[in-house]
Amino acid sequence: DQQVKQNSPSLSVQEGRISILNCDYTNSMFDYFLWYKKYPAEGPTFLISISSIKDKNEDGRFTVFLNKSAKHLSLHIVPSQPGDSAVYFCAASPEGNMLTFGGGTRLMVKP
Amino acid sequence: DVKVTQSSRYLVKRTGEKVFLECVQDMDHENMFWYRQDPGLGLRLIYFSYDVKMKEKGDIPEGYSVSREKKERFSLILESASTNQTSMYLCASSFPGEGGETQYFGPGTRLLVL
Incomplete structure (x- = not known):
């Protein structure tokens, strides 16, 4: 049984709009959460993280939100750029x- | 800049063959990891090592073994390759005790077992 689930395998967004990945x-023992980004033929690279004592962390165009009661986190990318496709x-x-x-979500940002 | 290199980008092997996947890191990291990546399943941990000659099973160790004879090198061994081991294999390294953001990944080895 997967303890961490990304229910959307893919997402398509227009350039300049917001991308929301969920x-x-x-597991209620998880207390540190991260997002990694992976381009084809490359290894994953760290993007942004959040600890359970916070509900929001922002880094430039990327913001991660954590809802502990719902055991849910999301990554917002604003504005989305074609180079974010990964x-x-x-x-x-x-x-x-x-x-x-x-399991990963494939984001496609259309110009 | 941390560099994690993997010996092959693509490999094609036959069922029953013994397969070695090599990983080398140049940052003197204690921790090293082997994952496999499959569509819809994300990255699953096969084995990890927190020191030379030390190894711990991850979530899916069956059919695999590892070797860590030197700090910078972590090898994944498929004793008798099977078609269900066709996958992308990713190696990572990090210092111990730090957050997950300090895991640095290699480019991956795409293995096809026929």
């Missing part, structure tokens, strides 16, 4: 750096 988790993985950790990944 992630749900089941697969996005959410990941969660109960401690240290052992990560459990979601």
Whole structure:
């Protein structure tokens, strides 16, 4: 049973609009959450993170929101750019750096 | 800049063959990880190592083994490759005790088992 789920395998957004990627988790021991971005033929790279003591973290065009009661997090990209087209993985950790990944969402930003 | 390299980008092997996937990192990281990535399943941890000659099973260790003889090198071994091991294999490294953002990934090896 997947402890971290990304229910949308793909998302298509127009350039300049907002992209919202969602992630749900089941393990209440998770207290640290991350988003990774992966281009084809490359390894994933860290994008943004949030700890359970916060409900929002922002870094430029990227904002992650955490709703602990709903066990839900989301990544907002505003404005979306064609270079943001990639697969996005959410990941969660109960401690240290052992990560459990979601299945990924492929984002396509159309010019 | 951290560099994690993997010995092959693409591999084609036959069922029953022994397969070695090599990973090398140049940042003196204690922790090293092997994941496989499959569509819809994300990245699943196969094995990890927190020191030379130390190894721990991840979520899906069956059919795999690992070797960590030197700090910078972590090898994944498929003793007898099977078609259900066709996948993208990703290696990562990090310092211990830090957040998950410090996992640095290699480019991946796409393995096809015929």
